[in-house]
Amino acid sequence: GEDVEQSLFLSVREGDSSVINCTYTDSSSTYLYWYKQEPGAGLQLLTYIFSNMDMKQDQRLTVLLNKKDKHLSLRIADTQTGDSAIYFCAESPGSSNTGKLIFGQGTTLQVKP
């Protein structure tokens, strides 16, 4: 079935780069997404990538997609304390016409000053 896996925790120092990894199972996924959840808040869409792309860059964020290995990563350059949050990877299954997203468990990013 459809599944999305992420590591649960990542700790970095302020100013370093953060790389959050995700694997998914549905090779027919058309879009893959990264959402951010700050403490006490709902999820906020950070960025997304279409399945025929390898890379997408948006300011400090770089998304890499390896479709062969079904691996997605989010790199945050010059990580700041304000980046501390839970990051969710999500796929939009190709078999679904319902708009459903399959979310990973979320990776908690801790940024140390």
Next chain:
Amino acid sequence: EAQVTQNPRYLITVTGKKLTVTCSQNMNHEYMSWYRQDPGLGLRQIYYSMNVEVTDKGDVPEGYKVSRKEKRNFPLILESPSPNQTSLYFCASSFTGRAGELFFGEGSRLTVL
């Protein structure tokens, strides 16, 4: 301001006492959905609605009901809450053609004793 509003934000109730969590969006979105978030499990879809009067089950619909009488509102009903429904609930909405670009509410933390 574009937003998804959920109420209540926090609720403690007892087993069997019917409750409703309201959700309203002001973006004229066709698609609305309810998710629950539990530690280690990420977000799981409860119900979704593609448009007014069109609703369908997600992955974990047992014990929940929804209705979509108006485009802006999508209430979640727990007819007879049980302790295993203790969770953090999120309502989300989007345009149908961009279903993965969800706007989330701030969440409703429900405790069932």
